[in-house]
Amino acid sequence: MKRLSLMPSARKGHTLDNNVAPAPSWGRRLAGIEGLRAAAALSVLAYHVGLMASDEVHAGPVGQVILPVMGQGLPLFFVLSGFLLFRPFASSLLRGSELPSFRRYARNRVLRIYPAYLLIFSVASLAMGCVYLVGSTHGFGPENVGRLTDPAKFVANALLVHMFIPQFVMSGLPVAWSLTAEITFYVAVPVMALLAAGLIRRGMPKATALAVPAAALIVIGLGVSLWGHLAADDLGYAQLIDFAFGQTWTAVLLRSFLGQADLFGYGMAAALIVVLLNERGVRRVGIPAKLFLVAGAAASLVAGASGTMPFLSNFAGVASALLLLAVVLPSSRNDGPNRLAAVLEWSPIRFVGLISYSIYLWHLPIIFWLMRRQLTVGSSALALPFNVVLVLGIVLPLSAVTYYAVERPAMRLKKRPAKRSDPAIEDRVPSAS
16 A cells, blocks of 8 residues: 555645655654663562552552552554554655655554464463453452453454453453553544644645644543542442442553553653654754653652542653653764663663563463462562562563564564655554554
8 A cells, every 4th residue: 555645736746845854763663662661560460469469558558659660661663553553654744745654654563462362362261361351340359360261352452442442341362451552542643643734735734733633532531530539539439449440431441542542642642752852853862851851750759659549640751751852862972872771772671672562461371270289478568579579580581482483573573664765653662562
């Protein structure tokens, strides 16, 4: 399928503006992205290990503040997806060039998500018996874990559409709900690109037109979060779990793309900032600006954890976008990575980032497997780091195997863009939720 040009005066093989300068070299492959993925995956893993701790731990400062903050790796994953997937479309529209191929985009997304997911879901469900059988209405513990043998539920989980069906909500791999939200976003990205292109055709400035879908997602996500907070304000704990994670339509909404929309929107906004600077030839962002971004990220996370806990994920999304900008914006004149990105490019960190998708999929089945055999090291706050190391000791090699055996071969099936100057879908740093 040929690339689509949605600009009114663009001819095949040409752009609207032939005077646009080539993108700076940092616009192609962004250093530090894999390191951010590593941080996101490890924080989610540590959070879920902590959830299995005792009630005494949950009632203390570890459970009330530290664990929720540790769990904010997922907003970072969503922000990264919004950034990486919207960036090539935004770049194309700003430059007046043809949009990336929708067919290639769809194929790449399928190859990125499904091969590893189908393998790990099948092994965890059929061989290990370590997936949820019912939604979290019945508790988060391993007593609700086993082999998913219901045919309809199994197929719905395999296709990642189970989160659209209240009776199937939160069954299967516990983290799979986020993949359903992610896939819905994948579908929405080309639609939003078409919307922005239509606004540009009607005379709206390009930057403004591209900001519209990002702003819309932020408003939708914050609106759903606010509604959920107000609607659940008077609920007891059991009712709250049912409301947010049970077999209810409210759980379908809150766990959906709409419920997480602002997180994707923050990533899209970051992408727009990057491509705007890119098109204007900005090759360096000063250290004070970088420090401001890092300080803003820290302040957002602290604000979310200080009296606004119901909106912690929303604040974490803002923090993630600011941190992302601090990592990807260049601060050296030789087009190399800035210091923060260079740290995240350290080989061990980057390797964990490469296998982060498998880590994300494997870690909860492994936690369930260890707990079933009573192999964890206690359930106190002091035992938490030991249990994290124990889980990592199994998950890291297992994830490396699935990455090299399944993920990387699947990604090699992606076709390379015909022109390196085109704003390609991020092949080298694929989205992983």
